[in-house]
Amino acid sequence: MFNRRSLIKAMAAAGVAGSAFGLQACSNNVRSTSGKKVVVIGGGFGGSTVAKYIKRYDSSVDVTIIEPKKTYMTCPGSNWYLAGLVDVEYLTHDYESLKSEHDINVIHQMATSVDKAKQTVTLDDGQVLAYDRLVVSPGIDFRWDAIEGYSEEASEILPHAWKAGPQTELLAKQIKEMPQGGRFLMVAPPNPFRCGPGPYERLSMVADYFKRHNPTATIMCLDPKNKFSKQSLFMGGWRELYGQMIEWYGAIDGATVTKIDVENKTVYSEFDTITADVINVIPAQKAGKIAFDIGLTDDSGWCPVHQGTFESKLHKGIYVVGDSCIAGAMPKSGHSASVQGKHCAAAVVTDLNGLDMPAIRTVNTCYSLVGSEYGISVVGVYEPVDGVLKGVEGAGGVSKGAASFEERKKEANYAFSWYQSITKDIWHS
Structure with a gap:
């Protein structure tokens, strides 16, 4: 019963x-x-x-x-x-x-x-x-209207890879084909979003790949937030494993992205206007x-x-x-x-x-x-x-x-x- x-x-x-x-x-x-x-x-x-x-x-x-x-x-x-x-x-x-x-x-x-x-x-x-x-x-x-110039169609060129599947494979292909010494740029999402540490693990994993296959590449993240999950742990690990390869900028730096030129792979924010070889845009959700x-x-x-x-x-x-x-x-x-x-x-x-x-x-x-x-x-x-x-x-x-390496x-x-x-x-x- x-x-x-x-x-x-x-x-x-x-x-x-x-x-x-x-x-x-x-x-x-x-x-x-x-x-x-x-x-x-x-x-x-x-x-x-x-x-x-x-x-x-x-x-x-x-x-x-x-x-x-x-x-x-x-x-x-x-x-x-x-x-x-x-x-x-x-x-x-x-x-x-x-x-x-x-x-x-x-x-x-x-x-x-x-x-x-x-x-x-x-x-x-x-x-x-x-x-x-x-x-x-x-x-x-996704909130496709959150950033001027970025749309569902644009994600087939500048992938989000925030729903696993073809987008993940597309981003992996672009990372592998990025020129030696090229730039990878992530546009991080505002709160709330799926998997708080996820974008920062992604930066880490891209750096792990570049360290082995493209050691002169650079990685930049423009983030509309001023803090993120496990931030001090991530940043400590980045310094320890990758030196200066990863640069992270937050809202206080003016890093909130307002516009993207998909065709020319250019991102606009108060911080700077930046062109990159691979751009990973994770939209608002x-x-x-x-x-x-x-x-x-x-x-x-x-x-x-x-x-x-x-x-x-x-x-x-x-x-x-x-x-x-x-x-x-x-x-x-x-x-x-x-x-x-x-x-x-x-x-x-x-x-x-x-x-x-x-x-x-x-x-x-x-x-x-x-x-x-x-x-x-x-x-x-x-x-x-x-x-x-x-x-x-x-x-x-x-x-x-x-913590020790072990x-x-x-x-x-x-x-x-x-x-x-x-x-x-x-x-x-």
Whole structure:
């Protein structure tokens, strides 16, 4: 029989009730006679986790993932690909385990519309799916009007590579083909955006590649912010590994980019007018398009949710996890999305079975490579306070500022282990 105690046991076994890392598997399904249908839009870190853990908490629920891609290339780890440390196959995952081992329906179509009154999702092939609860995990979209001259079409020339796939491969090709002694320029995004340390890990990985293959190249970053995640650790690592190769300028330096001349590869800001051989523009961001279409976003461009359950504040019975949701102090990261997915799965199952959701404490773990054998990390633990996820005082932390080569090398190894563990948990076990 399904009850609150059995759910809490299942959550504990799944690593989301009091666990800091949330990667362990639950071996025993909790069964009920609900016969309910849940549709999940998006098969990334958040959506795939929700689907899998709903089935683990209550195997009687019929779960369908709507995901147009037959394989999913992760953004976490994609910077490593730019350095030549991993290949595309390493970063690419399919849905076969979710289908065969967890009895999840996976439909490779695009969700085109949602009828909230009828509780149906229409797909681009005309198929209509009914749901009792809907979970939306669409990731990010870009604010293409944020910088004059930069558009979706322009990104095929000056790639963003902030959605892994063809853009990642295009940027890698441009890096490899950059002239000896050339300049790589990154235009960093304003807050909030996917993966706070991500742009700075990317600078590091490009430098790692150049150190081996183009040692006289220079790297410049123009950033509309004055600080970024793990800044002192990154900058210390840059000096240690790359000397003066990487130059970073923030808003205080006038580095907010206002215009880009795509054809002439020229960037304009108060700081300077700069021409570069390779320009990586990471635009300002917002929730994925389907979230706007459904009406799940507010004036911020993101999705407000009840942060103990991840149910939308705007539409009851619809849940949002991952980069698109507003989750208090939790950053927009793959780890956050997966942990949110496990809690959301519990919230959906309790909702379907007329139970109260247990109180949550959640976490984000983020490893970054500064060099191929030089890792740093940050961990945050969060719990709802007056309805908002806030950092738990005294929990979490960052890597030591002064550390030996062996310690940095261990953290680099931990980064690869983290990636293998979390992707196995989501797509392969």
